[in-house]
Amino acid sequence: MEALYAATVGVLMACGIYLVLRARTFPVIMGLTLISHAVNLFLFATGRLALRAPAVIGQSETYTDPLPQALVLTAIVIGFAMTAFVVVLALRAVVELRNDHVDGVDPDEDWRP
Amino acid sequence: MTLLSVVLLPLIGALLVPLLARARSPLIPAIASGIVTLAALSLLLLQAPTVLSGELITSEWAWIPSIGLSIAFRLDALALFFATLITGMGLLIILYAHFYFAGKPGAGRFYALMLAFMGAMLGIVTSENLLFMLIFWEMTSLVSFVLIGFHSDQRPARRGARMTLVITGGGGLALMAGIVLMGSIVGSFNLTDILAAGDELRAHAHYPLILTLVLLGAMTKSAQFPFHLWLPNAMTAPTPVSAYLHSATMVKAGIFLLARLHPALADTDAWLYSVSTVGMATLLTGAFIAMFKHDTKELLAYSTVSHLGLITLLMGLGTATALVAGLFHLLNHALFKAPLFMMAGAVEKATGTRDMRRINGLWRHMPLLTIMSAITAASMAGLPLFNGYLSKKMFFIESLDANVISPLNWLTPVLAAIAGLFSAAYSFRIFHNVFFNGQPRELPVWPPRKPALGIQLPIILLAAGCLFVGWQAEGIVHGLIRAMATASSGVKAPAYDMGQLHHVGPAFYMSLAALIGGLILYALRERLFELYDQLPPADAREIFEWLMTRAGNGAERFVHALENGSVQRYIALIILTAIIMAGPVLANVVWYGAKPMTPADPLTILGAILMMATAFGVVLGHRNRLFALLLLGSAGLFVTLTFARFSAPDLALTQLSVEVIAVIIMMLALSFLPQTTPVESSRLRRSRDSIIAVLGGLGTGLVSFAIMTRPQDSISDFFLEQSVPGGGGSNVVNVILVDFRGFDTLGEITVLGIAAVAVFALTRNLQLKHRIPNERDQYWASNPHPLILRTMARPILPIALMVSAYIFLRGHNMPGGGFIAGLITVVALSLQYMAGGLAWAHDRMLTSFRPLIGGGILLACLTGLGSLFMGLEFLTSWFGHYELPVLGHIELATALLFDLGVFTTVVGATMLILANLGKLMTVNGPGEEIG
Known part of the structure; x- marks a missing residue:
């Protein structure tokens, strides 16, 4: 199971990295989201994988490590705030720069319908 | 304490005067500045009897002891003299500036900057700790930058200011390095220790380096060759600035430093040759160029350069008598140069120009100014009986005794006499050209305005000072200058033999030769100007500008090469760096635990x-x-x-x-x-990105695997054990969030709030309506608010809110809590927005969202502060169990209040983000702001 989990984290990370290296804003935003997923899962896994052992006292025999969970919980919310901010930044950029490039190219390609 | 207040008074004044500048009468900021300066001056003079008797006043407060920085002051005769010069001259300049700025804007700004400069200069001369002094040293560079660029709308002013900052600021950096080296050798930055460790410093292997660095600092500040360039270019400053900074105070800071560090660094061949050679070169260059400048202030600037060279040369010779001569000339220079600058300013105000080819024969129009300028110019020329004559003769005597290059010992006095000759010539010129020499030609202001008495008052006082010093020279040299020389060299200076100043000897003939030669030179001036004009033009300013432009362009190219505006490249570099740094380390890790x-x-x-x-x-x-x-x-x-x-x-x-x-x-x-997204990247780039991505993914996956397969050793057992007894909740994750690590959570919700407000600000004036496509493509629904959704959404809301409340309340003991409950509420609310439309939903919102964010953070903070009142640490929680009617057994914890803060912030922030993004969609959305 650990190998499978690690492979998933790796794939999410690799796909995320490939997307943030694209030239337009939207793929970069999607890439960032994938990377946050990968990082959250990674951090979560530092508490080791445990089945049927939620960290609620009295609910099970053993308890999983609650600390990474607390960290990841806030990370999810902060990650959401970051996504929202980047999205608005992308919208702002498309208005100000009249294109959605992030690769240093700056053509005036206002694709107004 | 006195010393601290002497330095602080002008600095505080600098902060307060701008507030007064709004007053209707321009007299108020002037008077306020005057009072502050007068207070500092009086405090200083009260110390004079103690200090002149040879006592050293010090006071010290620790600041950053680990690096040897302390707020430490010292006042000895040398410091007292400079401090008095700074405040006394400052007082006269304030008086002068009041009339100079009459009818011009910017007086309030000038007073504030001038007081700041005064405080910084006082800091330099009274600091006991050298690191502390450096702060003031840099401050003078910065304030002079602003003062020189006072007329920031004029290009020459900006260029002059920049040149000054580059040269003096660069020197300041060198000085800092030198001081740090000295401090690390001596083990203390306090002057008392450094001055006592002179032998150790001179014997140290780094001595040449230290000397070079310190001299760079002093020479740049005191405009010594070849750094003298900035001073003539600083003449773009208003005249009060020139008179104050560029004749009396700032340019003397370098010389002060030479005198101050004399016991630590002087008395070596390296000191003698470097300082005196630089001084001599400056003396000659300045005197020569000054003669050929047609602008009064430029002439005076080069003359200042030359006099500073003279004093530096004397500092370089370093004998007790040379120190006396140098310090005496420093006093005299301040007394005759400042009024000449003031004269130039007054004349410019009266005639509208500073060009001596046009200003002539003003004696008819301003007789009083003529007499006063005659006195000060005579002093500068070195006419007998004036103070300038005495110190210049002292200089000639020193040059005769100087044993610099033994077979060429005659060279020093000859060069000194030549410099004296030019100095006499330009002194005659500035006086004769301005006040006599025929009639004025094409003055911009005609007839010349009569200068106010007020603007002449400081000139009169300083001219009187010149006469007084000439008259009472013996008393001043014995009473004041000797004490200064003693304080500077650290050994008691022998009494200066004033008798030799009245001997008819070689020095007398040198003075005579300089005066007569100067007269002849001045008589031949027209011929000389023609010759000078034929010299190849070597405008140092242009060379400097060329260098600056080159440096600027180079830096720009470098930055562009690194930073081409491509996020792609930055991210690739960041990830590659991570891969390269971590790769080799990870390669040696055992992957399977x-x-x-x-x-x-x-x-x-x-x-x-x-x-x-x-x-x-x-x-x-x-x-x-x-x-x-x-x-x-x-x-x-x-x-x-x-x-x-x-x-x-x-x-x-x-x-x-x-x-x-x-x-x-x-x-x-x-x-x-x-x-x-169109296909843009080349195949090569896509493969490159794929490789980076695969490497990154591989690394993350493998590290993750390596961690997961290792046995766990966590600090979480503590949380698991303490959750119920300590935090009062059985959901350990929630207890960690709101109790054990509550401070972290407080930070997180603050970040969330900031992000939401940033989104609000960014969408505020964002005009996207015209971008909504008229013809939606097949993926987008044609009906924005479908009927079924609209009908279903409304009954869902109360149910969702109830679920949310349930999740919130049980959060401490079961999965749930503020974050989750908040998000559920948001999902339910945003469904209303989607179903009913923005305007519809917005009208039904009971509150706007920003107060929710602030209120939530405030509630969380207050909950935390509450525990402080109970005498507990910030954010300590408290809980108890109660039996309530209807609800039954319930547990109440302060953590619940904290969680309520989290809940409120999450709802406010997320709704603010969603509603503002949604607002962009509406073609006819609510006109007012959402949030």
Whole structure:
């Protein structure tokens, strides 16, 4: 199971990295989201994988490590705030720069319908 | 304490005077500045009897003891003299400036800057700690930059200011290095220790380096050759600035430093040759060029350069008598140069020009100024009986005794006499040209305005000072200058033989030769000007500007090469760096730890494969953006399932709600962005990116695997044990969030609030309405608010809110809590927005969102502060169990209040983000702001 989990984290990370290296804003935003997923899962896994052992006292025999969970919980919310901010930044950029490039190219390609 | 207040008075004044500058009468800021200066001066003079008797006043407060920095002051005769010069001259300048700025804007700004400069100069001369002194040293560079660029709308002023900053600022850096070296050798930055360790410093291997660095600092500040350039270019400053900074104070700071560090660094051949050679070169260059300048202030600037060279030369010779001569000339120079600058300013105000080819014969129009200028110019020329004559003769005597290059000992007095000759010539010129020499030619202001008495008053006082010093020379040299020389050299200076000043000897003939030669030179001036004009023009200013432009362009090219505006490149570099740094380390790690792997069940395998497939799908399909976004959403759902599978119900709930909202936001954004991504990257680039991505993914995956297969050693046992007895809750994750690590959570909700406000600000004036496509493509629904959705959404709201309340309340003991409850509320509310439309939903909102954010953070903070009142640490929680009617057994904890703060912030922030993004969509949305 650990190998499978690690492979998933790796794939999410690799796909995320490939997307943030694209030239337009939207793929970069999607890439960032994938990377946050990968990082959250990674951090979560530092508490080791445990089945049927939620960290609620009295609910099970053993308890999983609650600390990474607390960290990841806030990370999810902060990650959401970051996504929202980047999205608005992308919208702002498309208005100000009249294109959605992030690769240093700056053509005036206002694709107004 | 006195010394501290002497330095602080002008600095505080500098902060307060701008407030007074709004007063109707320009007299008020002038008087306020005058009072401050007078107070500082009086405090200083009160110390004079003690200090002149040879006592050293010090005071010290620790600041950063670990680096040897302390707020330490010292006042000895040398410091007292400079401090008195700074404040006394400052007082006269304030008086002068009041009349100079009459009818011009900017007086208030000038007084403030001048007081700041005065405080900084006082700091330099009274600091006991050299690191502390450096702060003031830099401050003078900065304030003089602003003062020189006072007329910031004029290009020459900006250029002059920049040149000064580059040269003096660069010197300041060198000085800092020198001081740090000295301090590390001596083991203390206090002057008392450094001055006592002169032998150690001179014997040290780094002595030449220290000397070079310190001299660079002093020479740049005191405009010594070849750094003298900035001083003539600083003449773009208003005249009060020139008179104050560039004749009396700032340019003397370098000389002060030479005198101050004399016991630590002087008395070596290196000192003698470097300082005296530089001084001589400056003396000659300045005197020669000054003669040929037609602008009064420029002539005076070069003359100042030359006199500073003279004093530096004397400092370089370093004998007790040379010190006396140098310090005496320093006093005299301040007394005759400042009024000449003031004269130049007054004449410019009266005639509108500073060009001596046009200003002539002003004696008819301003007789009083003529007499006063005659006195000061005579002093500068070195006419007998004036103070300038005495110190210049002292200089000639020293030059005769100087044993610099033994076979060429005659050279020093000869060069000194030549410099004296030019000095006499330009002194005659500035007086004769301005006040006599025929009639004025094409003055911009005609007839010349009569200068006010007030503007002449400081000139009169300083001219009187010149006469007084000439008259009482013996008393001043014995009483004041000797004490200064003693304080400077650290050994008691012998009494100066004033008798030799009245001997008819070689020095007398040198003076005579200089005066007569100067007269002849001046008589031949027209011929000389022609010759000078034929010299190849070597405008140092242009060379400097060329260098600056080159440096600027070079830096720009470098920055552009590094930073080409491509986020792609930055991210690639960041990730590559991470791979390169971490790669070799990770290659040596044992990947498989001792912990046995958990067996995998088919369902988990299926989930993992699907999750990987969605991720690949996002990449492969990212050109069709809506499709990729839907896949991204499913990837998020699989993450949720992962959390749920591996015993993290809180995470699963949070991820689920966040995922819903995040996808909504991205979908909103997508409607304003192109629906597809064109193929742009070359095949090569795509393969390169794939390699980086695979390496990054491989690394992360392997590290993750390596961690998971190792046995765990966590601090979490503490949390698990203490959760119920210490935190009063059985859901350990929630207890960690709101109790054990509550401070972290407080930070997190603050970040969330900031992000939301930033989104609010960025969308505020964002005009996107025209970007909404008229013809939606097939993916977008044609009906924005479908009837079924609208009907269903309303009954869902109370149910959702109830669920949210339930999740919130049980959060401490069961999966749930403020974050999750908040997100559920937001999902329910945003459904109303989508179903009913923005305006409809907005009208029904009871509160705007920004107060919710602030209120939530405030509530969380107050809960934390509450425990302080109980005498407990910040954010300590308290709880108790109660039996309430209807509800039954309930546990109340202050953590619940904190969690309520979290809940409120999450709702406020998320709704603010969603509503403002949604507002962009509405063609006829609410006109007013949302949030």
